[in-house]
Amino acid sequence: EDQVTQSPEALRLQEGESSSLNCSYTVSGLRGLFWYRQDPGKGPEFLFTLYSAGEEKEKERLKATLTKKESFLHITAPKPEDSATYLCAATGAAGNKLTFGGGTRVLVKP
Amino acid sequence: NAGVTQTPKFQVLKTGQSMTLQCAQDMNHNSMYWYRQDPGMGLRLIYYSASEGTTDKGEVPNGYNVSRLNKREFSLRLESAAPSQTSVYFCASSEAGTGSRTQYFGPGTRLLVL
Numbered sequence: 395e396d397q398v399t400q401s402p403e404a405l406r407l408q409e410g411e412s413s414s415l416n417c418s419y420t421v422s423g424l425r426g427l428f429w430y431r432q433d434p435g436k437g438p439e440f441l442f443t444l445y446s447a448g449e450e451k452e453k454e455r456l457k458a459t460l461t462k463k464e465s466f467l468h469i470t471a472p473k474p475e476d477s478a479t480y481l482c483a484a485t486g487a488a489g490n491k492l493t494f495g496g497g498t499r500v501l502v503k504p
Numbered sequence: 505n506a507g508v509t510q511t512p513k514f515q516v517l518k519t520g521q522s523m524t525l526q527c528a529q530d531m532n533h534n535s536m537y538w539y540r541q542d543p544g545m546g547l548r549l550i551y552y553s554a555s556e557g558t559t560d561k562g563e564v565p566n567g568y569n570v571s572r573l574n575k576r577e578f579s580l581r582l583e584s585a586a587p588s589q590t591s592v593y594f595c596a597s598s599e600a601g602t603g604s605r606t607q608y609f610g611p612g613t614r615l616l617v618l
Contacts, residue, residue, distance in 0.1 A: 430609075437508075437609035481546075481547070491562065492549065494548075495546065496544070
């Protein structure tokens with residue numbers, strides 16, 4: 395059974411204090427590793443897709459990386475508007491089914 | 505483009521009532537999905553439709569039915585609502601593919617079953 399685990403569950407940061415979120419996955423035949431951002435009361439908003447170990451993608455203050463067992467979402471010099479829940483998900487050889495982690499709630503204080 | 509839209513945004517039902525959640529996408533995607541999100545459980549797949557005319561069960565299909573009305577629309581029906589179905593429901597869509605296609609989500613329907 396595919397599993398995705400995110401840590402920590404919650405993260406409190408000062409503005410400008412860089413940090414990393416972890417996503418560990420056990421997926422047979424990884425097809426894609428996805429990062430989403432979710433604001434309260436909203437649907438998940440797509441950030442990145444990673445397909446193979448060693449791949450990296452960046453968007454503004456966010457950078458996602460992928461190894462054979464885990465993915466990291468690095469937040470560099472975060473701002474209060476980066477406060478959100480960040481979700482990690484993966485699809486494996488079974489097909490189109492996304493398996494989600496529990497998410498990391500990030501709060502950035504000014 | 506509106507992307508993925510869902511109606512209603514919020515609904516209160518009594519136990520045993522029925523309702524249909526509507527979802528539509530304007531991205532010409534072939535695949536559509538229904539998820540529920542509960543505290544501590546994350547997002548779980550209820551049903552999906554890989555293409556028009558096909559539907560398949562996901563992780564938690566009991567108590568739900570779906571209809572892929574056409575390429576744009578995918579509805580989720582609760583025939584006899586139960587308090588355990590209180591949740592936030594998200595619809596998503598993606599291009600057809602073998603699992604590497606990005607899924608795009610709607611804004612959600614918040615359902616309370618009393």
